[in-house]
Amino acid sequence: MIDSALHDRAGRRVTLRPVDDDNWRAVADVAPRDDQRAWVAALAARYLVLTMRSDVWTSLAVYADETVVGHVMWGVDDDGSRWIGGMVIDAAEQDRGVGRAAVRTLADWLATQGGPIRLSYHPDNVPAAALYTSLGFQPTGAMEDDELVAELTPA
Numbered sequence: 001m002i003d004s005a006l007h008d009r010a011g012r013r014v015t016l017r018p019v020d021d022d023n024w025r026a027v028a029d030v031a032p033r034d035d036q037r038a039w040v041a042a043l044a045a046r047y048l049v050l051t052m053r054s055d056v057w058t059s060l061a062v063y064a065d066e067t068v069v070g071h072v073m074w075g076v077d078d079d080g081s082r083w084i085g086g087m088v089i090d091a092a093e094q095d096r097g098v099g100r101a102a103v104r105t106l107a108d109w110l111a112t113q114g115g116p117i118r119l120s121y122h123p124d125n126v127p128a129a130a131l132y133t134s135l136g137f138q139p140t141g142a143m144e145d146d147e148l149v150a151e152l153t154p155a
Ligand SMILES: CC(C)(COP(=O)(O)OP(=O)(O)OC[C@H]1O[C@@H](n2cnc3c(N)ncnc32)[C@H](O)[C@@H]1OP(=O)(O)O)[C@@H](O)C(=O)NCCC(=O)NCCS
Pocket: 032, 033, 036, 039, 040, 087, 088, 089, 090, 093, 094, 095, 096, 097, 098, 099, 100, 101, 120, 121, 122, 125, 126, 127, 128, 130, 131, 134
């Protein structure tokens, strides 16, 4: 379990846990809002398949207390940089502070491994841009497909 002792606005403790025999169905069912499907997969199940087929990515379940509320994945690039991807908080659980706590928790943990921490987001994805920028991610100028690459700049 990855736990930075962070909470959402309802006071639920946000943790990141491996996807396992007990929680994989709940993780697979995590879904964004319909209007967010332009930016992310329609179901987190797509990211679970990706991580099963990939040597690079590892999926994690996002928990609020003991409830699965989202999916996120991390990976290591050839240059040693750490990447965050597949960040989806279930539509019914958004705007409660879970996404902020989840990204901070994963970034804190990846920071202990060394190397820059990067992610990418579509320029039109205003909530994601606001979240990542407020956490210290700054666009590098690079693009990954049609997404802006941003890197965490230590405070
Ligand atoms: C982006 C996402 C992960 C944020 O998760 P969340 O749990 O709703 O976010 P939080 O409640 O922790 O809010 C964190 C910040 O996000 C931003 N944010 C969230 N919803 C927003 C909205 N509707 N408009 C603008 N900014 C918004 C704000 O900066 C907010 O800051 P605050 O803590 O001061 O309120 C979530 O909206 C989501 O899953 N979206 C669909 C998938 C997606 O786009 N993932 C990112 C791919 S790069």
